[in-house]
Structure formats: C-alpha cells, structure tokens
Amino acid sequence: xxxxxxxxxxxxxxxxxxxxxxxxxxxxxxxxxxxxxxxxxxxxxxxxxxxxxxxxxxxxxxxxxxxxxxxxxxxxxxxxxxxxxxxxxxxxxxxxxxxxxxxxxxxxxxxxxxxxxxxxxxxxxxxxxxxxxxxxxxxxxxxxxxxxxxxxxxxxxxxxxxxxxxxxxxxxxxxxxxxxxxxxxxxxxxxxxxxxxxxxxxxxxxxxxxxxxxxxxxxxxxxxxxxxxxxxxxxxxxxxxxxxxxxxxxxxxxxxxxxxxxxxxxxxxxxxxxxxxxxxxxxxxxxx
Numbered sequence: 678x679x680x681x682x683x684x685x686x687x688x689x690x691x692x693x694x695x696x697x698x699x700x701x702x703x704x705x706x707x708x709x710x711x712x713x714x715x716x717x718x719x720x721x722x723x724x725x726x727x728x729x730x731x732x733x734x735x736x737x738x739x740x741x742x743x744x745x746x747x748x749x750x751x752x753x754x755x756x757x758x759x760x761x762x763x764x765x766x767x768x769x770x771x772x773x774x775x776x777x778x779x780x781x782x783x784x785x786x787x788x789x790x791x792x793x794x795x796x797x798x799x800x801x802x803x804x805x806x807x808x809x810x811x812x813x814x815x816x817x818x819x820x821x822x823x824x825x826x827x828x829x830x831x832x833x834x835x836x837x838x839x840x841x842x843x844x845x846x847x848x849x850x851x852x853x854x855x856x857x858x859x860x861x862x863x864x865x866x867x868x869x870x871x872x873x874x875x876x877x878x879x880x881x882x883x884x885x886x887x888x889x890x891x892x893x894x895x896x897x898x899x900x901x902x903x904x905x906x907x908x909x910x911x912x913x914x915x916x917x918x919x920x921x922x923x924x925x926x927x928x929x930x931x932x933x934x935x936x937x938x939x940x941x942x943x944x945x946x947x948x949x950x951x952x953x954x955x956x957x958x959x960x961x962x963x964x965x
Contacts, residue, residue: 793864798826866899926951
C-alpha cells in the first residue's frame with residue numbers, strides 16, 4: 678500500500694511522494710512513522726484502504742497534506758491546522774529562534790509578548806514554550822481562528838499563559854483591550870503581493886486563506902499599519918520581529934525608520950534569504 682501510494686503521487690507530480698504517502702497512511706492507521714516500518718506486514722482493512730485512496734486522490738488534486746491530516750509540526754511542537762489558518766512554514770521558525778535568543782539576552786524579568794495575526798497560534802505557543810518567564814497576548818480577526826490557536830495552546834500545555842483577543846489591527850482601536858505596551862511584538866503578517874498571489878502553487882492559492890497571504894499591490898499594507906501602531910505597542914527597549922518576503926526587507930525597514938525607529942536589523946532564513954526584520958525601541962516612543 679505504501680509503495681503503490683508513493684508511486685500514485687509521484688506519477689501525478691506531487692513533490693516528496695513517498696513522504697506524503699507515509700504521512701497519509703500514518704494518519705489513517707493511527708501510527709507513528711517508525712511504527713509504519715515496523716508493522717510493514719500489517720493487514721490494511723478495506724475501510725482503511727478506501728479512506729487512504731480518498732486522501733490520495735485529494736492530495737493528487739493539490740489539497741495540502743497538512744489540511745488532509747489536520748496537523749503539522751512547528752519548532753519541534755505539534756500544531757493542528759485547518760483551512761481557517763495558514764499552514765506554519767519552516768521559514769517562520771527563524772523568527773521564533775531569533776526572538777527567543779533576543780529575549781534571553783535582553784530581559785531578566787517576566788516578558789509580555791504580543792502576537793499580531795496569530796493564526797494557528799504557532800508563534801505564540803513556540804515562544805512561551807521556550808521562554809518560561811513569559812505570557813503572550815494573541816490577536817486575530819475571527820473567533821474561529823482563535824479557536825484553532827486555543828486548541829494548540831491547550832495541546833502544548835501553555836493555555837494558561839496565552840490570552841486570545843479578537844480584533845482587526847488594520848482598523849480597530851484595540852490598545853486598551855490588549856493592555857499595551859509589550860516587551861516583545863511579533864507578527865507573520867500577510868506580505869504577498871496580489872500579483873504574486875495569482876502565481877502561487879495550487880496548494881497555497883486554492884486552499885489556504887487568502888486574507889492571510891494577499892497584502893495588496895505592493896505587499897506592504899500590513900507593514901504600514903504596523904509601523905504606525907508600533908510606538909504604542911512597544912515598551913522602551915522592547916523588540917519587534919516581523920516576517921517579510923525575501924525582497925521586502927529594505928522597504929519594510931524604511932517604513933519603520935520613517936516612524937522613528939533607528940535600531941533595525943535584517944535576519945536571513947536558512948536559505949540565506951532576507952526573512953525577518955528586527956526592531957528595537959531605544960528611544961521610548963511609547964505614548965501610553
């Protein structure tokens with residue numbers, strides 16, 4: 678079944694077909710990956726065969742693997758996902774890794790974190806898991822999205838340290854609701870241009886939530902708003918880390934310099950592409 682499934686996906690142009698087949702079989706059979714090898718002589722019931730074939734057909738039609746299984750992994754942690762939220766990507770782990778490093782180097786007291794556009798809650802969960810003396814406020818626009826984040830916080834045992842808040846940071850005046858300011862502000866905002874969106878892989882364009890990806894003609898609409906409100910959100914000597922498109926870091930940095938921030942750095946991802954803009958507020962522009 679595994680061999681035939683891998684061949685089926687390969688013949689239909691799916692990348693990493695054997696890995697995809699393993700994930701789908703493990704999902705249906707309730708096995709870990711290593712158990713799949715150990716139980717290679719296990720009989721697969723007709724019911725399981727039917728379910729596996731249904732999932733294979735959906736994967737061959739470019740449904741994302743993570744939505745078919747309902748889960749993925751981020752920063753070594755289990756994360757449940759559905760079509761309401763963006764699938765966490767390895768590039769975003771750079772943001773978490775750098776944030777954890779900076780927090781441990783800068784702050785000696787309990788740290789307050791704000792995650793704007795939390796989605797599945799992957800960033801918020803990973804941060805509080807790796808920074809024991811921290812609490813996070815996770816903001817998103819829809820209660821159904823926050824339900825996914827709540828589930829992931831509970832799954833990873835940090836639900837008592839993450840506060841979920843509904844709000845649209847593009848429009849709402851929500852500063853009192855979230856109890857600003859914060860030591861750390863993080864976000865993986867939409868940053869794909871509308872033109873780029875149309876050329877994305879079908880798994881992304883046809884299935885993941887467009888509002889979590891499309892950021893207008895130049896991809897900077899969310900960064901303009903972040904630059905506008907960051908002085909209110911960030912404490913003096915606080916830090917902000919934002920994921921960007923690989924060609925956007927210079928333009929994003931310019932927006933925050935115009936807003937009065939001077940300490941701005943660009944962090945590259947594992948493929949040596951600009952991925953995260955890190956900002957430190959040394960001037961204390963917070964207006965609260």
